[in-house]
Amino acid sequence: MSGQSPTLTGDVRVDGPAPALLRAALDAADEAVLLCAAADDTILLVNKAAARLVPGLTPGAPCPLPGLNDATAAGTDTFTDDYAGRRLAGRRRALDAGHYAWYLRDRTEEVNRAAALAAERARASFLAEAGRRLSASLHLGRCLRTTVELAVAHLADAAVVVLPPENRRSSWIRLSGGSPAAEGSLPQSRLAEVPGLVEVLSGFPPIPSRWLDAAQAPAWLGLDRIGGLLVTPLPGNAAPAGALILARRDGGFRPDDEMLARIFAARAGAAIAAAALYREQVDTTAILQADLLPPELVQPDGVELVGSYQAAHDALRIGGDFYDVFAPSHPGGDTVLALGDVCGTGPEAAVLTGKVRQTLRALHLVDARPTEMLQVLNQALLDSGGRRRFVTLVVGALRRAEHGRVHLTLATGGHPPPLILRGDGTVEEVPVSGTLIGAVPDTVVRPAEVELAPGELCLLFSDGLTEARGGPTGTEQYGEERLRSALATCRGLPTTATVERIRQLVSDWVHGGVRDDIAMLAVRSPVRTALSLRDGGQSSFALNSRRVRQRS
Structure with a gap:
């Protein structure tokens, strides 16, 4: 007030209102305030908010806040300190030449919220990384390795993935900090060594970590000591894809840790289940493909047989074109050759290809002639029901004749006629014809008989060879004339080299463009040596005579 003389309270000089009024004003403030003497940093006054925040603060007594003491000694104007489980922050403000005040704030909730936000961002980043890495591959081994790598990086000191038992054994993969990943398998009876593992693999809900005795964990988990153990299911398709075992050397798992582990396990389980399903499908496909792939060709009585198959798509090993050779079913019987083209490409055509080959094999066992084979196959395809698909086919019966x-x-049934490369380099077309197999009830087949002199070659091929488009314009067909010319240049070449040369010429013609399935089967009569010409006066000219006759 005006005209009032100064009043002293200890070392505090108050001009104006009485000291009681000053204390009342500070006690009414929500912010904690410490009034200090600048001369010796003695605390002169502690308001009620400061007393509640730091119960140990007393005027004239040592301050219990190490951070405040360090800031005072260093002359800094801010500090942070942990006191009784609270995070405190202080700011110094000068009042006059002899006094200053510390303003204290409780930042515990603010720090906790920031920590919770940071932890949530870390969890979101971890789960995003897990989703990205786990979905990057359908390889089961990579999915398992990625699972344990992510778990050790973010969740535990060691991680083990155990797959459900197969044939009474379970496969596992383990990773612990500082050690390379290890893999193995163990008998189903040993799964009970890990508390809760049998239950999780059986589809029961996960057991909270506080109910598991970490001391019972076996040594194969890979840690010298275990302070916390968590066993979490890896959900799959209607059944667990496996179990994720997490171990920590020190301390256990908090509820938040267990929740994060379960969310991660759900994503890992989905990836592992998808990879396992893909592997099962690949294995099944490989088994089915094995019977549809071109066979190893028999070499009957010195006759050379060489086949070549190239699918329309590089990713497919099978398709609509095929060739096959059936060895004689009894002594003195014929070797049967077949090369065909099923309408379409890909797996659907490959399935029909398998049916056609098995039908031909069965007909060969009952000594059916080529014409009969085509007629019976035509009726079988017409009677099969469902979507009707036709086949073009050439069938041949091979046997050795006199003089080598x-x-x-x-x-043939709707198939390009085979070509014959004679000893003098000329190329002839075998005069055969026939209607498509599986298209009309009454198929018409006009067969032919051919003799190959020693060294001569007969080439069976699918229309994917002559209809391959490429060349200068990229759309021109390779055509039969180019095929004849190419075959004529193969005079004197081994059979394998002949087939490979034709395949390469067509591939160069297509030059990476779109192509159909291509199949070839070459039959070459064995070349006779000078010693084998001692056959009663037969000359090499007589041996090179050739005969083709049409048979109705």
């Missing part, structure tokens, strides 16, 4: 010759009986 090879005799072929050929019949």
Whole structure:
């Protein structure tokens, strides 16, 4: 008030209102305030908010806040300190030449919220990384390794994935900090060594970590000591894809840790289940493909047989074109050749290809002739029901003839006629014809008989070879004339080299463009040596004579 003389309270000089009024004003403030003497940093006054925040603060007594003491000694104007489980922050303000005040704030909730936000961001980042890495591959081994790598990086000191038992054994993969990943398997009976593992693999809900005795964990988990153990299911398709075992050397798992582990396990389980399903499908496909792939060709009585198959798509090993060779079903019987083209490409055509090959094999066992094979196959396809698909096919019966010759009986159903490379380099077309197999009830087949002199070659091929588009314009068909010319240049070449040369010429023609399935099957009569010409006066000219006759 005006005209009132100064009043002293200890070392505090108050001009104006009485000291009681000053204390009342500070006690009414929500912010904690410490009034200090600048001369010796003695605390002169502690308001009620400061007393509640730091119960040990007393005027004239040592301050219990190390952070405040350090800031006072260093002359800094701010400090942070932990006191009784609270995070405190202080700011110094000068009042006059002899006094200053510390203003204290409780920042515990603010710090906790920031920590919770940071932890949530870390969890979100971890789960995003897990989703990205786990979905990057359908390889089961990579999914398992990624699972334990992510778990050790973010959740535990060691992680083990145990797969459900197969044939009374369970496969596992383990990773612990500082050690390379290890894999193995163990008998189903040993799963009970890990508390809760049998239950999780059986589909029961996870057991909270506080109910598991970490001391019972076996040594194969890979830690010298275990302070906390968590066993979490890896959910799959209607059944667990496995179990995730997490171990920590020191301390246990908090509820938040267990929740994060379960969310991660759900994503890992989905990835592992998808990879396992993909592997099962790949294995099944491989088994089915094995019977549809081109066979190893028999070499009957010295006759050379060489086949070549190239699917329309590089990713597929099978398709609509095929060739097969059936060894004689009894002594003195014929070797049967077949090369065909099922309408379409890909797996659906490959399935029909398998049916056609098995039908031909069965007909060969009952000594059916090529014409009969085509007629029976035509009726079988017409009677099969469902979507009707036709086949073009050439079937031949092969047997050795006199003087080293090879005799072929050929019949076709809608298929390009085979070509013959004679000893003098000329190329002939076998005069056969026939209607598509599986298209009309009454198929017409006009077979032909061919003899190959020693060294001569007969080439069976699918229309994917002659209809391959490429060349300068990229759309021109390779055509039969180019095929004839290419085959003529193969005179004197081994059979394998002949087939490979034709395949390479067509591939160069297509030059990476779109192509159909291509199948070839070459039959070459064995070349006769000078010693084998001692056959009663037969000359090499007589051996090179050739005969093709049409048979109705």
